[in-house]
Amino acid sequence: MNDESTTLPLPFRVALIGAGGFFGTNLARHLAPQVADLRCFGLHQSFPEALSGLPWMAGDMADAPLAEVLAGCDTVIHLASSSAPGSDLDITADAQANVIASLRLFDHCVAAGIKRVVFVSSGGTVYGIPGHVPIPESAPTQPITAYGVAKLAIEKYLEVYSRLRGLDYRVLRISNLYGPYQTTAKKQGVVAAFLAEALRGEPLEIWGDGQVVRDYVYVDDAAEAVVAAMRHQGAERVFNIGGGTGMSLNDVIAAIETLLDRHLEKRFKPGRPVDVPVNILDCALAKLELGWTARTDFAHGLTQTAEWMRTWCDRQP
Amino acid sequence: MNDESTTLPLPFRVALIGAGGFFGTNLARHLAPQVADLRCFGLHQSFPEALSGLPWMAGDMADAPLAEVLAGCDTVIHLASSSAPGSDLDITADAQANVIASLRLFDHCVAAGIKRVVFVSSGGTVYGIPGHVPIPESAPTQPITAYGVAKLAIEKYLEVYSRLRGLDYRVLRISNLYGPYQTTAKKQGVVAAFLAEALRGEPLEIWGDGQVVRDYVYVDDAAEAVVAAMRHQGAERVFNIGGGTGMSLNDVIAAIETLLDRHLEKRFKPGRPVDVPVNILDCALAKLELGWTARTDFAHGLTQTAEWMRTWCDRQP
Known part of the structure; x- marks a missing residue:
């Protein structure tokens, strides 16, 4: 048996929808x-130089x-x-921009004879406030944000497209992503926010007491999960x-202090109603079915991210 | 302690959205x-004479x-x-007409200072194919139709409106309704369809082998559940x-044969992919929290329905 998978390109002709962020x-x-x-499609490119040479089409889904x-x-x-914080300001507009636009995409997928859709959902929001952690895929789904409901609704509609239109799919409920190319522009990504503040010598702004616990996954690991989902054969559809x-915000800050080898000033602010107190995903199913597991330890991922963030910060006005 | 609730009108000023069906x-x-x-609002009145004297506003939500x-x-x-069978023909249009229009309604509820929304969801579709019956509210929700996903998405969005906008709500996941004013026009309601065919002397058209099991609730009982949900004090939000x-289609037909005291001709057709094999709701929570339980036995409800259906059929061309 030869190992084609590592020497030949994977036989997929991929449209990446939302490639610019x-x-x-x-x-x-x-x-x-x-x-x-690979064809990249998105509203705009956050980092054009990072995507140079790749086929790109600009547009709104x-x-x-x-x-x-x-x-x-x-x-x-x-x-x-659309970004998570904005979605709660106008829930209806968010549903229009995310749910309805996704269904339009799926209609086009059916018409184009697409063989599989891999949908990037949100492991941090679809479950809402968990009854226990780590959270398996079978846990109740009660999002507390419009962003989470939109992701969940799209998942559920995919199942209907699969049953009624034959559109095959996999859903990845990805936890809190961190890594290079995550900036502070969208007010998302606490690792990016803390790193930027630390590198600029600003105090770290913390919503709540810093004990909120999150599950962090390095962006390269998550990218590997997408590849595994493209290739997956089996009956399961939804994977954490x-x-x-779990790491608390205080844990994240401590890791940054260790990396930078200095104490960081913190500024604690009132907690936000959109933050669930704890989220840790049970990823046993992904290991079993996709052969996937997170490989990057946090200290290493943080080092990579900080390296990128340093050059990014240097280029900001 | 006097029993005001039975002698005085309930202190609610109600807008009934979808009052015409x-x-x-x-x-x-x-x-x-x-x-x-009571203010009634809907696209049109199926039975204007039944609503005569009630305030009515016509329009599309x-x-x-x-x-x-x-x-x-x-x-x-x-x-x-929108009706269940139509929703699967154009999933995107259905989501627009049901999910987005409902969010627009909730936006208006927030603006108008509405104290509570009672949302009529679908106990027959939000669960999809159940792992076991009877189905409690905590069971997994994996609809197999666009109609079911839309109902589920609206439920989930209500929770977000409650958390972020303070809009109080209750959800009733009602099973298969039957009773007067259900006609065969929308291809919904197997009791109405069978009764109409039987009264017209036509063969009964059955999708599948007649062993599909459904949970039937008489329309007056469900109306009482809505009143209970308007009045409910407590933390629970979602009730079956x-x-x-459970009754199979064959059980329903047997009950109609008993009522009419004659044998009915059946015509079996291929099963439909949108039909779950079995659906029976566990209504213990409604009993505990709402003090509600179905009171009408099927034979009695069927008699009432058949009486109405006779006059309706007589008036059809």
């Missing part, structure tokens, strides 16, 4: 050398000519999303993708 | 003598002037919905409302 940029760079064809975007592709990776251990 | 017509007639104020509809009300009962026992 943090995870999209990482994923595009991760996939490009591995797959037969809600009204772009998706037939054109998907033409000749067999696999769609859907990670386009996380670091599998 | 089968359940809406029944609910409007049930509520009108009980509440301080998606674009009607809802501020006007809700003005002066404190309670909204939301049962507007069903007959609590």
Whole structure:
């Protein structure tokens, strides 16, 4: 038995929807050398130089000519999303921009004969406040934010598209991503926010008492999970993708202090109603079915992220 | 302690959204003598004479002037919905007409200071194919139809409106409704369909082998559950409302044969992919929290329904 998978490109012609943002940029760079064809689509490129040389189409999923975007592709990776904090300001507009636009995408996937959709969902929000941790995929799903409900609704609609239209899919409920290309622009990503503040010599702004626990997964590990989901054969459809251990905000800060070898000033602010107190994903199913497990330990991922963040901070006005 | 609740109108000023259809017509007639104020709103009245004398505003929830509809009300009962079979033909249009239009309604509820929304969800579809029966509210929710996903998404969005906008709500996951004012026009309601065919002397058309099991609840019982949900004090939000026992299609037909005292000709057709094999709701929570239980036995409900159906059939061309 020869090991084709490591020497030949994977036989997928991929349309990456939402390729311009943090995870999209990482994923595009991760996939490009591995797959037969990659087409990137998104609203705009946050880091054009990081995507240089990759085929790019700009547009809004809600009204772009998706037939054109998907033409000749067999696999769609859907990670386009409005940002989490904004979604709660206008829930209806958020549902329109995320849920309805996703269904329009799936209609186009059916019409284009797409073989599989990999949908990047949110392990940090679809469960809401968990009854216990780590959270398996079978746990109740009661999101406390519009962002989480939109992700959950899209998951559920995918099952209907699968049953009624034959559209195959996998869902990855990814936990808190961190890594290069995550900036502070969208007010998402506490690792990026803390690192930027630390590198700028500003006090770290903490919502709540810092005891909120999250599951962090390094962006390269999550990219590998996407590849595994593209290739997966089996009956399961929904997978948690996380670091599998919980870290409090205070733990994250301590790790940054260790990395930078200095004490950081903290400024504690009132907790936010959109923050669940704890979220740790049980990723046993992904290990069993996808052969996937988070490989990057937090200290290493943090070092990589800080290195990138340093150059990014240096280039900010 | 005097028993005010039975002698005085309930102190609710109610806007009934989706008042013109089968359940809406029944609910409007049930509520009108009980509440301080009732305003009916819907696309059109299926039975204008049944709603005569009740305040009526016509319009589509998606674009009607809802501020006007809700003005002066404190309670909204939301049962507007596109019909189940149609929703799977254009999933995106269905989500637009049901999910987005419901969020628009909730935005208006927040603006109008509505004290509580009672949302009529679907106990027959939100669970999908159950792991076991009877199904408690805590069971997994994996709808196999767009209709079911839309209902589930609206439920989940209500929780977010409650948390972020302070909009109080109750969800009733009602099983298969039957009773007067259910016609064969919308291809919904197997009791109505079988009764109409039987009364017309036509063969009964059965999808599948007749062994599909459903939970049937009489429309007056469900209307009482809505009143209980309007009045409920307590932390629970989501309640199953069903007959609590399962009946196969063949059981239903046998009951109709007993009622009409004659043998009915059956025509079996291939099963439909949108039909779950079995659905029976566990309604213990409604009993405990709402003090509600289905009171009408099937033979009695069927007699009432057949009586109405006879006059309806007589008036059809």
